[in-house]
Amino acid sequence: MQNIKLIIFDLDGTLVDAYAAINSSFNYVMRKLGLKSRSASLIRRAVGWGDGNLLKPYVGQHHLRSALALYRRHHKRSLLKQSRLYPQVKSLLRQLKIKGYRLAVASNRPSKFSLILLRHLRIIEFFDYVLCADKVKRGKPAPEILNKIIRRFAIKKSQVLYVGDMVIDAQAGRRALVKTVIVTTGSSSLSMIKKEHPFKIIPEVSLLAKMVR
Numbered sequence: 001m002q003n004i005k006l007i008i009f010d011l012d013g014t015l016v017d018a019y020a021a022i023n024s025s026f027n028y029v030m031r032k033l034g035l036k037s038r039s040a041s042l043i044r045r046a047v048g049w050g051d052g053n054l055l056k057p058y059v060g061q062h063h064l065r066s067a068l069a070l071y072r073r074h075h076k077r078s079l080l081k082q083s084r085l086y087p088q089v090k091s092l093l094r095q096l097k098i099k100g101y102r103l104a105v106a107s108n109r110p111s112k113f114s115l116i117l118l119r120h121l122r123i124i125e126f127f128d129y130v131l132c133a134d135k136v137k138r139g140k141p142a143p144e145i146l147n148k149i150i151r152r153f154a155i156k157k158s159q160v161l162y163v164g165d166m167v168i169d170a171q172a173g174r175r176a177l178v179k180t181v182i183v184t185t186g187s188s189s190l191s192m193i194k195k196e197h198p199f200k201i202i203p204e205v206s207l208l209a210k211m212v213r
Contacts, residue, residue: 013186170196
């Protein structure tokens with residue numbers, strides 16, 4: 001870990017707990033379209049692939065555009081009311097910056113909402129670059145989003161650490177050929193994560209500080 005220069009973070013389930021906000025916006029759409037509300041546990045398992053993929057199985061392709069408009073309009077408000085950082089995240093990011101690491105975000109969440117979260121939770125200042133799936137051809141688990149960030153910093157892949165919470169994060173990191181740490185605070189179960197054989201599995205992101213010390 002001594003040669004790591006760049007640490008790339010996923011957002012939802014890794015640094016930020018926005019599940020309540022997602023649940024609220026999702027079921028708002030269901031009510032507006034006269035559809036059945038869904039449980040928090042079911043919605044949680046579907047998070048991580050972008051809002052279009054979250055809604056499409058329940059509203060269908062025909063209603064997806066209107067459902068997305070409803071979701072995004074509501075989500076701008078729910079994010080401000082119902083999102084929070086996981087414990088000690090701000091302290092972790094501050095420590096990493098002091099130690100000289102470059103920090104980036106790689107999220108399947110659309111750019112607009114990622115930036116709302118980062119600004120609202122007052123952590124945007126810690127990041128040198130933010131890249132989301134709406135700015136690349138293929139989101140995670142494809143490695144494109146990670147590869148694009150790495151090219152921007154012009155460093156070797158052996159100098160990169162990626163931190164996420166889902167199976168798709170482990171897959172994206174492996175395909176990008178970078179060391180990947182998975183935290184178990186997100187929407188993938190421990191058994192699912194273990195099957196992907198990431199570099200490390202930790203129970204919460206704050207423990208990353210000990211790994212790079």
